[in-house]
Amino acid sequence: xxxxxxxxxxxxxxxxxxxxxxxxxxxxxxxxxxxxxxxxxxxxxxxxxxxxxxxxxxxxxxxxxxxxxxxxxxxxxxxxxxxxxxxxxxxxxxxxxxxxxxxxxxxxxxxxxxxxxxxxxxxxxxxxxxxxxxxxxxxxxxxxxxxxxxxxxxxxxxxxxxxxxxxxxxxxxxxxxxxxxxxxxxxxxxxxxxxxxxxxxxxxxxxxxxxxxxxxxxxxxxxxxxxxxxxxxxxxxxxxxxxxxxxxxxxxxxxxxxxxxxxxxxxxxxxxxxxxxxxxxxxxxxxxxxxxxxxxxxxxxxxxxxxxxxxxxxxxxxxxx
Amino acid sequence: xxxxxxxxxxxxxxxxxxxxxxxxxxxxxxxxxxxxxxxxxxxxxxxxxxxxxxxxxxxxxxxxxxxxxxxxxxxxxxxxxxxxxxxxxxxxxxxxxxxxxxxxxxxxxxxxxxxxxxxxxxxxxxxxxxxxxxxxxxxxxxxxxxxxxxxxxxxxxxxxxxxxxxxxxxxxxxxxxxxxxxxxxxxxxxxxxxxxxxxxxxxxxxxxxxxxxxxxxxxxxxxxxxxxxxxxxxxxxxxxxxxxxxxxxxxxxxxxxxxxxxxxxxxxxxxxxxxxxxxxxxxxxxxxxxxxxxxxxxxxxxxxxxxxxxxxxxxxxxxxx
Numbered sequence: 001x002x003x004x005x006x007x008x009x010x011x012x013x014x015x016x017x018x019x020x021x022x023x024x025x026x027x028x029x030x031x032x033x034x035x036x037x038x039x040x041x042x043x044x045x046x047x048x049x050x051x052x053x054x055x056x057x058x059x060x061x062x063x064x065x066x067x068x069x070x071x072x073x074x075x076x077x078x079x080x081x082x083x084x085x086x087x088x089x090x091x092x093x094x095x096x097x098x099x100x101x102x103x104x105x106x107x108x109x110x111x112x113x114x115x116x117x118x119x120x121x122x123x124x125x126x127x128x129x130x131x132x133x134x135x136x137x138x139x140x141x142x143x144x145x146x147x148x149x150x151x152x153x154x155x156x157x158x159x160x161x162x163x164x165x166x167x168x169x170x171x172x173x174x175x176x177x178x179x180x181x182x183x184x185x186x187x188x189x190x191x192x193x194x195x196x197x198x199x200x201x202x203x204x205x206x207x208x209x210x211x212x213x214x215x216x217x218x219x220x221x222x223x224x225x226x227x228x229x230x231x232x233x234x235x236x237x238x239x240x241x242x243x244x245x246x247x248x249x250x251x252x253x254x255x256x257x258x259x260x261x262x263x264x265x266x267x268x269x270x271x272x273x274x275x276x277x278x279x280x281x282x283x284x285x286x287x288x289x290x291x292x293x294x295x296x297x298x299x300x301x302x303x304x305x306x307x308x309x310x311x312x313x314x315x316x317x318x319x320x321x
Numbered sequence: 322x323x324x325x326x327x328x329x330x331x332x333x334x335x336x337x338x339x340x341x342x343x344x345x346x347x348x349x350x351x352x353x354x355x356x357x358x359x360x361x362x363x364x365x366x367x368x369x370x371x372x373x374x375x376x377x378x379x380x381x382x383x384x385x386x387x388x389x390x391x392x393x394x395x396x397x398x399x400x401x402x403x404x405x406x407x408x409x410x411x412x413x414x415x416x417x418x419x420x421x422x423x424x425x426x427x428x429x430x431x432x433x434x435x436x437x438x439x440x441x442x443x444x445x446x447x448x449x450x451x452x453x454x455x456x457x458x459x460x461x462x463x464x465x466x467x468x469x470x471x472x473x474x475x476x477x478x479x480x481x482x483x484x485x486x487x488x489x490x491x492x493x494x495x496x497x498x499x500x501x502x503x504x505x506x507x508x509x510x511x512x513x514x515x516x517x518x519x520x521x522x523x524x525x526x527x528x529x530x531x532x533x534x535x536x537x538x539x540x541x542x543x544x545x546x547x548x549x550x551x552x553x554x555x556x557x558x559x560x561x562x563x564x565x566x567x568x569x570x571x572x573x574x575x576x577x578x579x580x581x582x583x584x585x586x587x588x589x590x591x592x593x594x595x596x597x598x599x600x601x602x603x604x605x606x607x608x609x610x611x612x613x614x615x616x617x618x619x620x621x622x623x624x625x626x627x628x629x630x631x632x633x634x635x636x637x638x639x640x641x642x
Contacts, residue, residue, distance in 0.1 A: 165583030171494035192615030262486030294513030
């Protein structure tokens, strides 16, 4: 194994930065990821500082390259972590840490790039079977600190073009009276209500507070993590209802995005939140809402839907970017 | 000019079939389109019959190939015209008319393929300036008998991959109290309300009838063509209001689709309806709604928006398919 076959990879969201080492072995398309360490973003002032902390933990044998997936708009050399307000410069980070090359990629772009390399049962579970058309696009999306949306378009030579989008900011289309009331309630605060208004950690808290205020009480001040934890454990009806409504909105939105992408190649759901509530997906309305698309229900019914469970998936994508 | 440089092209929607001859001249990337004839679909029982009528009008010098853009899901050899219920078979049509090759392409896929060849001021007008990123996708969409949506993704070698989608069936997100009331009114009849429920000829009639019923009277039984004609002439307030609301919904939907496509390469609006009401676009809310996307308004503000005015645009796209 030579030095050039290893690189530092990272996936920096709004909450955590996950760092690891990707190693490409001969005759193997999917890189191995190891030495994974997660750093809470709030404990650092910059991406460079987080990377420095990781390099310090590595000790010796530090790879000479880094490929960093960041939650925000980015080019290879300059980017911005939207929720943290961090402006980042690849060449400056490389100089600071004595690296030969540093490259950025959008976090959902990285997750999308990983999808063709992921293994069923190991890295993802299939929520809904279908007939994936290998010549058609694949949609990749998921809630985390925001709602990321990306698209893979087959290039006709066995690979894909990756398209990063801002699909999380599409207007939200309520699918029930409850969703309408919730939307109008949020509109007062937010002005514009996008799918991301609901489909992120803070979105779960918004749904939960609305249900508490209008549905019969409960502790208003739970964090998104507490709500999903209590919902998964059972015994906290308002938390369970909030997560169920959240999953309905995931399904409806995923169906809309699949239609707009022509994603007959499949839909991959990822991000930080869904794996934690994976057991609640089955009994939820997610799949029913995914296919409830009127005259085109038959079209979305052919589309397989997968849930990415591997925590290092975006690191694989950053490595192959 | 050799025979192989000419082909029959057509764009068959739900209402009309537009046929022409595409000629590729040496040193010219955009084919010339001439001998255009429009046939009303309702006067024919099949696509083959329409093509026969066109070939008969041509008389001598009939090209040996045909490339037919059809409004519906299709492969190169088999397709379905959704609104007419016509199943079509390319090889059978070729045999019937003694052609060497017949090929289908989706009508919005064809319109999308045409976009890189269209000329500003000749084939399209720019509704809104922006900074088109040549490395980013281009969204192509428009209302006609249905609401077509396609996507061009740069292939990195100066060309594009074309993606046909069913984006017209995404759920509609009301952006005002009036749009909410209209949506709930339609939901009673349609069950599921998509953007196409409004963004097509029948959609204009639906908006108009709602305004007549709930807004103060008028002749309920106008056709979509009559409504747009009266609106363009002025003097029929309910028609004008219906078209204004229609254009607002075009703008809001185009903004959502641009976000979901990551269409920083631009948005092209086409289809049969918009060129007829082009003069009403300026005073409408179309562009205001296009950019009203909350935290990502700055993103959509950079995207240029064009209106395709060339009636033969999809024929150019069929020719280059």
